[in-house]
Amino acid sequence: MADLEPFIITNSLPASLIRRSVKFYPRDIETLRQQLSRRPFFSVWGHNNTLMQVNGLLQVDITPDCERPSLGLDPDKYPCYQGRSFKECWIMSPDILNYSRSDAGREHSSQEIIGWQPLQVLWR
Secondary structure, three states: OHHHOOEEEEOOOOHHHOOOOEEEEEOOHHHHHHHHHHOOEEEOOOOHHHHHHHHHHHOOOOOOOOOOOOOEEOOOOOEEEOOEEOOEEEEEEEEEHHHOOOOOOOOOOHHHEEEEEEEEEEEO
């Protein structure tokens, strides 16, 4: 079944990895929790300072298997990780206090994050 295909979960998705048509869908936390509980996923979460907060919110451990994992593109321009290609990604997009941008070389602290918005990204 296609809906049991593995997906990626991450804190960001660089535009340089979008080389095919995609659709973004804002979703609620509960929908993402359900997906995490019933489907295989690969975490490419890159910010340790927010990982505990998100693990608690999602009620599942999304700690990646290495520090600051990185996605690439396969020959068909789908994102790939560890030799596997994906057509679905979930981004936990932070709601930042006052929507401020962090200083260069500094990440937002978990105290500056006032909420999270899951975004489902589907590649065509």
